[in-house]
Amino acid sequence: MRPAPGFPSSLSQSGRGFTCAGQPDAMYYKFSSFTQNLIGGGAAAAYNPQGLKPLVSTKLPAPIFEMPTKVDSESPAAVSYLGRNKVPELQKLFQADGVLVHLKQGVPDQLLYRTTMALTIGGSIYCLIALYMASQPKNQK
């Protein structure tokens, strides 16, 4: 049984506890990333939830590829850490244009594909011949 919402948890920052009548004060909640659930929290945690990016729109947040420089005024200098983000360009490149996904990048894909198929099919044929020869009882060839 989970404690009643007003029950102060050990992680609470408010420390407000109960009123004299035993009724809890208005309670705040915060999201515990450990239990993946809401647990009791203080006002500070409720109004400044961990992970909230300030000043973003209320619709579904866009996937965050890197620290947002536009909205977070305290963004660290690590935004272009180890190269800049080329995923959007690649997303434009890999469009639904009828080309199968394993050949989408053109020539390098073709080369790899053809090499792989040559080795597997050629190898399989060689393998079957070798097995046939190995199964001949007294074949001295």
Add this chain to the structure above:
Amino acid sequence: MSHQTHSFHMVHPSPWPLAGAMAAMLLTTGLTFWFHYDSSLILLLGLITTLLVMLQWWRDIIRESTYLGHHTPAVQKGLRYGMILFITSEVFFFLGFFWAFYHSSLSPTPELGGQWPPVGITTLDPFEVPLLNTAVLLASGVTVTWAHHSLMEANRTQAIQALTLTVLLGLYFTALQAMEYYEAPFTIADSTYGSTFFVATGFHGLHVIIGSTFLMVCLYRQTKYHFTSNHHFGFEAAAWYWHFVDVVWLFLYISIYWWGS
């Protein structure tokens, strides 16, 4: 342009399953020819083709997900089920080797001297390198969790640092185990002690290498901005696998290294 009215992924026709099956045939036949006829050509072909198929198949999955956006929540749920089922099958795989170990060690035969460890076997001290290995893997479990939280909080530098540390710890474990193998006072041919020890720890070591490779790929993808703060299943799958490897080691350590010494 036609649109589908469901959220599932209709995969493009792909040559990799067939090529993979042929590569598996080359691997198995290659092993047979290597054992019986001392010829490694087919085996080599099998290893190369397996590597090529794995590279291209997983490259295509990254294209379908990160670049083409086909991994909807429904698709991701299926992938989660798949990874869990795969790890479960690996649990059963290791269960077999633990069964073999306990079968031999709980009632040692007269040929072993009626005792475990068998007569003549000098076991490794569980409180030396094996204990260090335990600490290394436990620490790597902490760092991979740190990486996950950094990822979820869109903290790029920390995610990269934590993932790098995890990979380094995994490589450190592999190096330590390799040294232990080299220095061990017994071999795989030394009765069931040697067989159970090296087969169980050997397959575990192979899984550490696989897990480290998986994490290295995740590290590479993280530097290339593939993961977002709320969609990074590839990383989660690697982390699950890594935790599984860690737990198997704990069982190995308790059973074979400690109790069995």
